[in-house]
Amino acid sequence: MSVDPGHVRMAEALLFASREPLDEATLAERLPEDADIAAILASIEETYKGRGVNLVRLAGKWGFLTAPDLAWLLEMERETTRKLSRAALETLAIIAYHQPVTRAEIEEIRGVGLSRGTMDVLFDAGWIRPRGRRRTPGRPVTYGVTEDFLIHFGLDDIKDLPGFDEMKAAGLLNLEPGSIFSDLATTEEDPIDPEEEEI
Amino acid sequence: MSVDPGHVRMAEALLFASREPLDEATLAERLPEDADIAAILASIEETYKGRGVNLVRLAGKWGFLTAPDLAWLLEMERETTRKLSRAALETLAIIAYHQPVTRAEIEEIRGVGLSRGTMDVLFDAGWIRPRGRRRTPGRPVTYGVTEDFLIHFGLDDIKDLPGFDEMKAAGLLNLEPGSIFSDLATTEEDPIDPEEEEI
Amino acid sequence: MDKGSFDEAGQRNPEVIAHPVQALLVDLDGYEGPLDVLLLLARDQKVDLLKISILQLAEQYLTFIEQARSLRLEVAADYLVMAAWLAYLKSRLLLPPEKDDEGPSGEELAERLAFMLRKLEAMRGAADKLMDGRITGRDRMARGRPEAIRILRHSRYHCTLRELLHAYAAQKERKGITNPLRLMREAVFSVEQALARLERMLGSLPEWTDLMSYLPDNLATPFSRRSAQASTLLASLQMAKEGRLELRQGQTFGPIQVKMRKDTE
Numbered sequence: 001m002s003v004d005p006g007h008v009r010m011a012e013a014l015l016f017a018s019r020e021p022l023d024e025a026t027l028a029e030r031l032p033e034d035a036d037i038a039a040i041l042a043s044i045e046e047t048y049k050g051r052g053v054n055l056v057r058l059a060g061k062w063g064f065l066t067a068p069d070l071a072w073l074l075e076m077e078r079e080t081t082r083k084l085s086r087a088a089l090e091t092l093a094i095i096a097y098h099q100p101v102t103r104a105e106i107e108e109i110r111g112v113g114l115s116r117g118t119m120d121v122l123f124d125a126g127w128i129r130p131r132g133r134r135r136t137p138g139r140p141v142t143y144g145v146t147e148d149f150l151i152h153f154g155l156d157d158i159k160d161l162p163g164f165d166e167m168k169a170a171g172l173l174n175l176e177p178g179s180i181f182s183d184l185a186t187t188e189e190d191p192i193d194p195e196e197e198e199i
Numbered sequence: 200m201s202v203d204p205g206h207v208r209m210a211e212a213l214l215f216a217s218r219e220p221l222d223e224a225t226l227a228e229r230l231p232e233d234a235d236i237a238a239i240l241a242s243i244e245e246t247y248k249g250r251g252v253n254l255v256r257l258a259g260k261w262g263f264l265t266a267p268d269l270a271w272l273l274e275m276e277r278e279t280t281r282k283l284s285r286a287a288l289e290t291l292a293i294i295a296y297h298q299p300v301t302r303a304e305i306e307e308i309r310g311v312g313l314s315r316g317t318m319d320v321l322f323d324a325g326w327i328r329p330r331g332r333r334r335t336p337g338r339p340v341t342y343g344v345t346e347d348f349l350i351h352f353g354l355d356d357i358k359d360l361p362g363f364d365e366m367k368a369a370g371l372l373n374l375e376p377g378s379i380f381s382d383l384a385t386t387e388e389d390p391i392d393p394e395e396e397e398i
Numbered sequence: 399m400d401k402g403s404f405d406e407a408g409q410r411n412p413e414v415i416a417h418p419v420q421a422l423l424v425d426l427d428g429y430e431g432p433l434d435v436l437l438l439l440a441r442d443q444k445v446d447l448l449k450i451s452i453l454q455l456a457e458q459y460l461t462f463i464e465q466a467r468s469l470r471l472e473v474a475a476d477y478l479v480m481a482a483w484l485a486y487l488k489s490r491l492l493l494p495p496e497k498d499d500e501g502p503s504g505e506e507l508a509e510r511l512a513f514m515l516r517k518l519e520a521m522r523g524a525a526d527k528l529m530d531g532r533i534t535g536r537d538r539m540a541r542g543r544p545e546a547i548r549i550l551r552h553s554r555y556h557c558t559l560r561e562l563l564h565a566y567a568a569q570k571e572r573k574g575i576t577n578p579l580r581l582m583r584e585a586v587f588s589v590e591q592a593l594a595r596l597e598r599m600l601g602s603l604p605e606w607t608d609l610m611s612y613l614p615d616n617l618a619t620p621f622s623r624r625s626a627q628a629s630t631l632l633a634s635l636q637m638a639k640e641g642r643l644e645l646r647q648g649q650t651f652g653p654i655q656v657k658m659r660k661d662t663e
Contacts (some may be wrong), residue, residue: 010252010272013265017276017539026351052211066212066545072208074216074230074545084557086565092557093566125555153559162561216545234587257534264538274553276534276542308517310433351531361527362520371520 003043006034012044015055021063087114087123092128096149096161100142119143127152133199201241206234211243214254220262220350258349259356286313286319291327295348295360296372297328299341304374320344326351400411432480435459435513437522447516449517452508453491454485587614592633599645606655609634609645 010031015022024037031037041062045055048064056065066074084092087110094109095101107114122128131144145158155161209230214221223236229235240261244254247263255264265273283291290313293305306313321327326348332338344357354360366372400425439458440450464482490504502510532538599612612630617623638641644657 009249009251010269011264013269013272014251014540016252016263017265017273017542019276019542021543025519030275050208052208052213053215063543064215064541066216067208070212073212081554081556084555084561089557089561089565093562096562097566121555127555131347152557153562155559218540218544255538262540263539264532264534267532270537273539276539287519288525288529292521292528295528296521296524308514308521309431310436310480310514310518311431350437351534352528353538360510361524361531364568366520366524369520371517 002056003036003039004034007040008043010033011037011040013045013108015062015064021058021061023061061161084121084125085118087118090147091118092122092149092152095122095128096142096158098159099144100134101144102134102140102142106143120145202238203233206230206239207242209234210236210239214243214261214263217262218310220255220257220260222260231312255353256355257353258346260346260350262334266355275385279368283320284317285302285323286317291321291344291348292319294327296366297374298343298357298362299308299333300343301339301341305342331353360388432459432477433518435462435477435515435520436480436511440515447512447519450512450515452511453488455511456488456491459484460488526582587617587622587629589629589632589636592626592629593636596630596633596637600637600656601657604658606646607658609654612656 011027013032014027024041027041028035028037031040041055048054052067052070053064054067056063058065090110091106091114094106097104098109103114103119119128125148127146127149128143129146131142133139134142150156150158210226213226213229223240226240227234227236240254247253248352251266251269252263253266255262286309289309290305293308294300297304297308302313302318320359324347326345327342328345330341330343333341349355349357358364363372436455436459439462440447440455442458443450445609460481463477466477470533488503489505492504495503501663534540551573595614596612609630610627613626617626634643634645634654638645642659643661645654647654
C-alpha cells in the first residue's frame with residue numbers, strides 16, 4: 001500500500017487540529033482530490049499503533065486520542081479538605097459509640113432519617129465500614145468505625161472515647177428498642193445482639 | 200541514542216493531551232524517575248520531523264503543533280485573533296527587542312507619545328508585563344514580554360526574534376541616551392542604568 | 399494611502415502634499431509622529447538609510463511642515479519641536495563650526511538622527527516579521543481537542559475529636575428529652591433505698607465500720623457507684639441527725655466510719 005506521504009501529513013494535521021473527530025467525507029473535502037482517504041487513514045492508524053497517541057475511530061469519525069493504557073498518566077490527584085456536615089458528624093459519633101449499629105438504629109437515635117449522602121461521606125472519609133449483619137428480620141447491615149477512624153482521632157481503642165463509660169453508665173448509650181418490645185427490655189440488657197455474622 | 204520506548208509513549212501522550220506546552224520539569228514529574236527527558240524529547244522531535252504535526256519548543260516548553268507549511272489547510276481551525284493596531288504592534292516589537300524598557304524609551308524610539316490604550320491592549324492580550332524599575336530619577340517601570348508572547352509568536356526564546364542578533368550587533372538595540380533632543384536640554388543626566396530592581 | 403507617493407514633485411505641489419499631511423494629523427495619537435514623517439521622507443530618497451542626506455531630509459521636513467501649517471491651523475507640538483531642531487541642525491551643518499561651539503557637531507547630530515531613523519525602521523521591520531512568523535493558532539495549530547488532564551478530587555475530611563463529642567452530646571441533648579427519666583431511674587441509687595439498706599444492715603455490725611462497706615455490691619458502673627455513695631452518705635447523715643447512729647472521720651477526706659448508737663436500743 002503506497003500512500004502519498006504529503007497527503008498523510010495533511011490528514012495528520014487536520015485530525016490533530018480539528019476540534020471534532022472528522023469523518024471521511026470531511027477529510028476528502030479538504031484533502032486534494034486524488035487522495036485515497038481510506039488508505040491514508042489506514043496508514044496513520046498503523047503508524048500510531050503502539051505509540052502514546054493512537055488514531056481512533058469514534059462513531060464513524062476519526063480522531064487522535066492518547067493510548068487508553070496511559071489514561072492514568074493524565075489523571076492528577078487533588079486533595080481538598082472539607083468539614084463534615086452536622087448530620088455526618090452526629091452519625092459518625094453514634095456509630096462510634098454504638099457500634100455495631102444498623103442504619104435504622106442510627107435513625108432512631110437521631111430521630112431523623114439518614115440521607116444517603118451522609119453515610120457516603122463517612123465511607124468516603126474512610127471512617128466507617130460495614131461490620132456484619134444483625135440476626136434480626138431483614139438481616140440489616142451493621143456499621144462500625146475503622147482503624148483509620150481511631151488513627152485520625154488519636155484513639156487506641158474505641159473504649160477510649162472520652163466519657164464512654166460514664167455515658168454508658170448513665171444509660172445514655174442504650175438503644176431504645178422503640179417497639180412493642182420496649183417493656184420487655186427494661187432491664188440492663190443490651191437490646192442489641194452482640195453476636196453478629198461477619199459479612 | 201536508545202530511549203525507553205515506554206517513556207517515549209508516555210511523553211507523547213502527555214504532550215498530545217495537554218492544552219499548553221509542557222516544560223521539562225512537568226514531564227519529569229509525571230514520568231518514571233529514571234526517564235531521560237532530554238533524550239525522550241529529542242527522540243520525539245526527530246520522529247515527528249517532517250510529519251504533519253511537529254514537536255516544537257516554545258518559551259522553553261514543549262508542545263505539538265501542526266507543521267507551518269500546512270497553515271493553508273487549517274484555515275477552518277484558525278483562531279480569530281484581534282488585529283493589533285500598527286502602534287500596538289510596533290510598541291510590542293520595541294518591548295520584545297529592547298526589554299526591559301521603559302515607557303519613555305519606547306516613546307523615544309517611536310518619536311511619539313504613547314497613547315494609554317496602546318499599552319492596555321498589549322497587557323490585555325497577556326503579552327507584556329512590568330518587569331521592574333529603572334534605577335534612575337523617577338524610578339520608571341520597565342516592561343518586558345511574557346511567556347504567552349513567546350508561545351503565541353512561536354518563539355522559544357527572545358533571541359529567536361527575527362533579526363535579533365544582527366540588530367544587536369549593529370547596536371540598534373542599545374538604549375543609550377542618543378536622543379537628538381538630549382543636547383537641547385542642558386542638563387546631561389544619565390537616563391538609563393542597565394541595572395534595574397525587580398518589582 | 400501609499401505613503402511612498404510623497405515624492406520630490408509633490409513638494410512643489412500643495413495639492414499632493416495636503417494628502418499625507420491630513421492623514422498624519424488625523425492619526426497623531428497613534429504611531430505616526432515626526433520620526434515617522436522623517437522616515438517616510440527618507441525612504442523617498444530611495445537610498446539606504448545609511449546613505450541618506452540628512453541635510454536634504456531636514457529641508458524636506460521643514461518644507462513639509464511649512465506647507466502643512468499653511469493648510470491646517472494646528473500642527474501638533476511634537477512636529478514643531480522636530481522642525482525647530484531640524485532648523486538648528488541645518489544651521490549647524492551649513493555654517494562652518496566656530497571655535498567656541500559646545501556640544502556635538504552638526505555631523506554628530508545628523509548621525510544621531512540617522513541612527514534613530516534606522517532604529518525605528520528596524521522595529522517596523524521586526525513588527526512585520528513578527529506577524530509573518532509562526533503564530534500559534536494562526537500558522538501552527540495546537541491540538542483541537544486537548545484531553546485536559548483529569549483531576550481526581552479526593553476529599554479529605556477534617557473533624558476533631560472535640561467536634562465529634564460535641565456533636566454526640568448535642569444530639570443527645572436534643573433527643574434526650576424523650577426518655578431521660580427512665581434512664582435515670584435505672585442508674586440512680588436513691589436516698590430512700592440507701593436509708594432502707596443502712597437500717598437493715600446496721601444492727602449486724604456493732605463496731606466502727608467504714609460507711610462504704612454498706613454500699614450495695616451489685617454496682618456495675620462508676621456512675622451508679624457514685625450515686626450509691628452519695629445516697630448512703632445522705633442516709634447516714636439523716637440517721638445521725640435522728641440519733642440512731644454515730645459518725646466519725648479521722649482526717650479530711652479520710653474514710654467515714656459509722657456505728658450504731660447503743661442507747662437507742
